[in-house]
Amino acid sequence: xxxxLVKKWVVLLLVAGSAWLxxxxxxxxxxxxxxxxxxxxxxxxxxxxxxVVVEALGRIMPNREVTLAAEVSGTVAGYRSEVGHRIxxxxxxxxxxxxxxxxxxxxxxxxxxxxxxxxxAAAQAFERSKTLLPRxxxxxxxxxxxxxxxxxARADLARAQxxxxxxxxxxxxxxxTAPFPGxxxxxxxxxxxMAAPGQPLMTIVDLDPVRVKVYLAERDYVDLExxxxxxxxxxxxxxxxFPARIDVICIQADPRTNTFCLEVLVxxxxxxxxxxxxxxxxxxxxxxxxxxxxxxxxxxxxxxxxEIFVVGPGRTxxxxxxxxxxxxxxxxxxxxxxxxxxxxxxxxQQYLKPGDKIVIAAGRLD
Numbered sequence: 001x002x003x004x005l006v007k008k009w010v011v012l013l014l015v016a017g018s019a020w021l022x023x024x025x026x027x028x029x030x031x032x033x034x035x036x037x038x039x040x041x042x043x044x045x046x047x048x049x050x051x052v053v054v055e056a057l058g059r060i061m062p063n064r065e066v067t068l069a070a071e072v073s074g075t076v077a078g079y080r081s082e083v084g085h086r087i088x089x090x091x092x093x094x095x096x097x098x099x100x101x102x103x104x105x106x107x108x109x110x111x112x113x114x115x116x117x118x119x120x121a122a123a124q125a126f127e128r129s130k131t132l133l134p135r136x137x138x139x140x141x142x143x144x145x146x147x148x149x150x151x152x153a154r155a156d157l158a159r160a161q162x163x164x165x166x167x168x169x170x171x172x173x174x175x176x177t178a179p180f181p182g183x184x185x186x187x188x189x190x191x192x193x194m195a196a197p198g199q200p201l202m203t204i205v206d207l208d209p210v211r212v213k214v215y216l217a218e219r220d221y222v223d224l225e226x227x228x229x230x231x232x233x234x235x236x237x238x239x240x241x242f243p244a245r246i247d248v249i250c251i252q253a254d255p256r257t258n259t260f261c262l263e264v265l266v267x268x269x270x271x272x273x274x275x276x277x278x279x280x281x282x283x284x285x286x287x288x289x290x291x292x293x294x295x296x297x298x299x300x301x302x303x304x305x306x307e308i309f310v311v312g313p314g315r316t317x318x319x320x321x322x323x324x325x326x327x328x329x330x331x332x333x334x335x336x337x338x339x340x341x342x343x344x345x346x347x348x349q350q351y352l353k354p355g356d357k358i359v360i361a362a363g364r365l366d
Contacts, residue, residue, distance in 0.1 A: 037357035040348035042311055043295070047340040050291035050333060051284045052223060052326060056214035056262070060234070060277045062205035063265065064180060070195040071173040072096065078191055079202070081184045087204060089181045094189065094201050096174040105167040108160070115153070115160035122146075122153035182206040183271075205275065208268045211247070212279045215259035223285035224249055230264050230283045234273065242266050242273070244281070292338050293331040298346040299324070308334070309352050311343040311360070317352040 074096035081093050129146040132138045186203040189195060212232055216224070230244040248263035264281055266273060273279075300307045305321055312318030325333030338344065345352065347361075 037315075037359040038317070038348055038351050039359045039361050040309075040345045040352070041361050042343045043298070043346045045292060045294065045338060045340055045342045045344055047290040047292055050288040050293065050326060050328060052286045052288060053328070054216060054220040054224065054281075054283045054285055056216055056220075056281050058212050058214035058279055058281060059275075060210050060212055060266075060273055060279050061275050062182075062185075062207055063209050063211045064182070064206040065185070065203065066179060067186075067203045068093065068176055068178075068201045070094075070096070070176070070197055070199045070201055072101070072170055073196050074100070074174060074194070076189050076191055076193045076195055079187065079189065081187075081202070083184050083187055085184050087178045087182060087184060089178055091178045092175050093178055093184075093204075094176040096195070098171060098174045101167070101171040101174055105164070105171050108163040108167040112157070112160040112164050115157040119150075119153040119157045122150040126150040176201060178204055180204075180206055182208075207271055207273070207275065209265040210268045210273045210275070211263055211265055212244070212281055213261060213263045214281045215254065215257065215261055217259055218253075220285075221260040221262075224262065224283065225285070228283050228285050230281065232264065232266050233280045233282070235278045235280075237272070246283070288326070288333070290340075291325070292334045292340065293328065294334050294338065294344055295346050296327070296330055296332045298344055298349060299332065300349060308338065309345040309349040310338070311345065311358055315358045315360070317345070317354055317356040317358055319352075319354045 077095045077097045079094045080091065081087050087093065125146050126149075129138060129143045133140070133143045182204050184202060185205045188200045188202065195201065224246070226246050226249065228246060230246055232242045232244045233240065234242070244264040244266045246262065247265045248261070250261040253260050262281065262283075264283075294308065298308055299322070300309075306324055307319055307321050310318050310320060320337045322337045323335045325335045327333070345358075352358075
């Protein structure tokens with residue numbers, strides 16, 4: 001009887017232990033059977049022309065900028081423009097006291113008149129001597145002396161004329177004029193101030209058009225041509241695009257950055273664009289016909305490989321290794337192994353393995 005009870009208790013303990021072990025064994029959460037289809041979104045691939053766009057960031061600067069300096073010493077008598085004022089080509093901007101220079105010109109003109117009188121007398125004496133010498137009225141030595149005096153008088157006249165020209169030029173330099181139309185960017189002098197030659201007086205800039213200078217990598221530089229269409233956007237004016245034109249394509253790379261400079265001009269008749277504003281230059285260098293584009297998010301990067309998944313026969317996952325080309329916003333060019341008509345997996349591809357069954361989600365992106 002006791003032995004029978006012991007056997008019953010042993011059986012009960014074994015049953016209870018097995019139940020406890022089964023309850024405590026962990027099971028994988030959300031375990032997906034190997035043959036369960038994976039839900040994905042797909043995109044039907046189409047070919048289209050792809051403009052090759054070069055973009056670079058730079059700053060607006062004046063088309064031309066010059067700092068005018070004094071060419072003569074003198075006292076500033078006045079100035080005709082303030083910072084921000086529009087100016088015309090040839091407009092007088094700074095005037096020096098001209099009194100000393102006018103007096104110097106008057107003196108030079110008087111010297112010229114005296115030289116002309118001396119030359120007139122010397123010329124008459126020389127002409128008489130030429131008629132008297134053959135008749136032996138004067139000696140050869142006397143003739144040579146008269147001829148020399150005539151030549152000296154001619155040289156004196158030339159020197160006096162040069163003195164007048166120089167004095168007139170110095171007088172003209174007391175009026176500093178604008179070499180081109182633009183705006184006054186800075187004024188460095190005051191009335192009554194003494195200025196020496198070379199001292200800066202005013203800075204003027206030409207802001208119509210303005211210039212934007214950017215630097216491009218080799219890959220973008222090689223396709224550039226002067227007639228390529230160009231536009232400029234400015235951060236200070238969101239939503240606006242300014243037409244531009246290429247002015248300079250540098251022929252030598254910057255040795256520090258190994259980049260090439262590009263300068264474009266933007267018409268600015270209302271002077272809306274100012275020097276120093278940040279601008280983005282966009283140039284269309286060429287068009288790739290019938291390019292195959294895909295969302296960049298559809299591309300998988302595994303080691304040194306770039307891969308995609310497409311819908312294969314029987315709605316199975318087909319993995320393809322691809323090469324990438326140009327980008328356009330969120331799209332990237334696929335240069336091989338993806339063709340128009342293919343159905344590219346654009347969501348859920350990270351969960352796929354080759355041969356997996358696929359369920360295409362409703363409302364897929366086309």
